Amino acid sequence: MFVLGLQGSPRTKGNTNMLLSTFLDEAERLGAHTHDVNVARLQISPCEECGTCEEEGFCPIDDDMQQIYSLLRQADIIVMATPVFFYGPTAQMKALIDRSQALWARKYVHKLSDPGQKWRRGFLLSLGATKGKNLFEGITLTAKYFFDAVGASFDGSLTYRQIEGPGEIAKHPTAFTDAKEKARTLVTPFLKRKKVLFVCTENACRSQMASAFARYHAGNRIEAESGGSAPAQEINPLMEEVMEEKGIDMAFRKPKSIEEATRFLIPELIISMGCREACPFFPDVQNEEWNLADPAGKPIDFMREIREQVEERVRRLTAREDGLTRLTGKAYQVGTSRAGS
Numbered sequence: 001m002f003v004l005g006l007q008g009s010p011r012t013k014g015n016t017n018m019l020l021s022t023f024l025d026e027a028e029r030l031g032a033h034t035h036d037v038n039v040a041r042l043q044i045s046p047c048e049e050c051g052t053c054e055e056e057g058f059c060p061i062d063d064d065m066q067q068i069y070s071l072l073r074q075a076d077i078i079v080m081a082t083p084v085f086f087y088g089p090t091a092q093m094k095a096l097i098d099r100s101q102a103l104w105a106r107k108y109v110h111k112l113s114d115p116g117q118k119w120r121r122g123f124l125l126s127l128g129a130t131k132g133k134n135l136f137e138g139i140t141l142t143a144k145y146f147f148d149a150v151g152a153s154f155d156g157s158l159t160y161r162q163i164e165g166p167g168e169i170a171k172h173p174t175a176f177t178d179a180k181e182k183a184r185t186l187v188t189p190f191l192k193r194k195k196v197l198f199v200c201t202e203n204a205c206r207s208q209m210a211s212a213f214a215r216y217h218a219g220n221r222i223e224a225e226s227g228g229s230a231p232a233q234e235i236n237p238l239m240e241e242v243m244e245e246k247g248i249d250m251a252f253r254k255p256k257s258i259e260e261a262t263r264f265l266i267p268e269l270i271i272s273m274g275c276r277e278a279c280p281f282f283p284d285v286q287n288e289e290w291n292l293a294d295p296a297g298k299p300i301d302f303m304r305e306i307r308e309q310v311e312e313r314v315r316r317l318t319a320r321e322d323g324l325t326r327l328t329g330k331a332y333q334v335g336t337s338r339a340g341s
């Protein structure tokens with residue numbers, strides 16, 4: 001599972017950084033894969049309100065935000081961490097938030113569902129120098145709408161007043177223990193999911209669709225990854241198109257090799273799409289063969305037919321009892337803030 005931390009303070013050794021690092025270190029210790037983005041060190045231009053994202057679904061500004069879109073899409077948990085600057089997030093963090101308008105447009109204008117959006121959680125860490133009652137109101141509202149745009153349900157916040165000089169957060173009596181406890185509460189249910197790897201040759205069509213459907217229908221019970229023995233450069237545009245017909249958004253996905261796909265996921269079940277020889281060998285791991293025809297280079301109707309077959313197989317996989325039973329005891333439900341813990 002993947003936890004993405006967005007660190008918005010320009011002070012690299014400041015309070016926000018210390019608080020976020022404590023959260024991420026605990027998540028990593030529990031078994032999550034984490035990635036800490038130092039937002040102030042990136043080149044992220046402010047939104048120019050050009051309207052391209054509403055028309056075409058992507059942002060034309062070619063800067064570091066392009067890599068953030070894909071990280072946001074991969075994340076199971078997003079932690080937005082920022083100090084209070086004039087009752088809002090820092091300008092660097094705000095630029096990132098405004099540029100997430102491209103994801104807002106894909107969701108609300110283009111009516112596409114990111115496969116992870118039902119299960120992804122968003123959490124806010126913030127602090128400021130003063131003790132005003134309303135200190136975190138602006139940031140909390142901004143965080144809620146940011147998380148909604150990027151397909152994450154808001155899971156609350158930890159906020160600290162009267163923290164000013166660099167490192168002062170370390171003197172707070174509970175801040176670090178709070179952050180560790182919250183990391184445990186959020187991460188643990190995700191770690192209990194069954195780890196499934198979908199494999200084909202190019203990781204451009206079938207295994208991409210299978211992992212997206214698995215995440216979409218059962219991302220609370222399955223941690224899905226996909227990879228190919230000879231990955232293509234890009235995912236197949238016809239595959240993207242037929243998934244969009246179903247309302248599922250495949251944007252920001254890239255084919256991966258099997259090595260990349262298993263860097264942070266040790267599979268418990270490997271499902272081959274129809275090219276068993278491409279399958280990696282993992283000792284003691286359940287293997288399955290779905291025997292689906294390769295739609296690459298075939299007409300769009302054939303791609304649609306394979307999409308239907310893949311979804312049906314994924315539905316059967318998620319409905320059946322065997323390989324997934326150990327996860328069904330306490331399903332992780334969206335909408336309950338401490339579900340599954």
Ligand SMILES: Cc1cc2nc3c(=O)[nH]c(=O)nc-3n(C[C@H](O)[C@H](O)[C@H](O)COP(=O)(O)O)c2cc1C
Nearest residue numbers: 009014015016083084085086087128129130163164
């Ligand atoms: C430009 C700027 C604006 C700030 N605005 C506020 C504010 O509105 N309210 C507040 O309580 N603290 C404000 N602060 C103080 C910071 O929130 C505080 O020093 C915080 O601990 C900095 O966190 P960091 O070490 O992670 O950067 C401001 C600081 C700066 C530099």
